[in-house]
Amino acid sequence: MNARTSQRPRLHWQSKLILLIVVPVAGAFASVETMQRWPFAHASVLTAYGIAAPFALLVWILRAATPAAALTGGLFTVILYLWTPGWRTMLWPLLALFLLTFAATRFGRHRKEMLGVAEEKRGRTASQVVANLGAAVIAAIPLRAWRVWLGIYPGRVALIAAIAALGEATADTLSSELGEVLGGEPYLLTTFQRVPSGTDGAISLNGTIAGAAGAAAITIVAAFVFRLSAPESAIAFAAAIIGLFVDSLLGATLERWGWINNDAVNALSTAFAAILARLLAERM
Secondary structure, three states, X not given: OOOOOOOOHHHHHHHHHHHHHHHHHHHHHHHHHHHHHHHHHHHHHHHHXXXXXXXXXXXXXXXXXXXXXXXXXXXXXXXXXXXXXXXXXXXXXXXXXXXXXXXXXXXXXHHHHHHOOOOOOOOEOHHHHHHHHHHHHHHHHHHHHHXXXXXXXXXXXXXXXXXXHHHHHHHHHHHHHHHHHHOOOOEXXXXXXXXXXXXXXXXXXXXXXXXXXXXXXXXXXXXXXXXXXXXXXXXXXXXXXXXXXXXXXXXXXXXXXXXXXXXXXXXXXXXXXXXXXXXXXXXO
């Protein structure tokens, strides 16, 4: 729902901060998890890296991401597979997210270029990848760390939180990318005044429907893979949609005021979706 406007140079430190917070934690956890698993489950470790390496290479070849972003995505792929190894893995919702967002980014590119809102041809940056996927990865790490070091086996709360974060990231991208192409009058969320396409915090009916469809697709894939119950699926989907509106609210306020940049908006909205889903799931 939030528009892609030019990143304000003075706020670029926020993108770097997001990288510095998430990537070292993810890298350290991947290393520890790899060492912990290798003696008794080396096959899953080899599978994780065997999937991540060609996936990162493919993303880079398709120019869907910069080299640094592709490597970051590969790291996240390793973590998500080691968290849920085998056929019932978080990589299926992640793959659905990639396919949907990749297609949406390229759909109607000529019109987006005319409007001046097209994504750069070099693809997403590492900070964009972390802002969109970091919450899903971090949602799993604390509980997984408890299992590794303390032998505590968590329930499905972290899983639902991660699914909600992926659903929100997908919804945000589809609402922005497809809303700009499908047309419809965009309105500012805070005032409901009509604004030009591409305005931070603007929403449209077509974009909202596209975003909801994206969140639903991620939820359906996850429900099939992990055999989620109806309440679990409803929580993940609802948290993703609420996170989508939080994204637009942040865009219409803090981003428009020049306080935060788009990476920060995406990171906060996906984190909100994950936290909300976790709180709701804990009360089931």
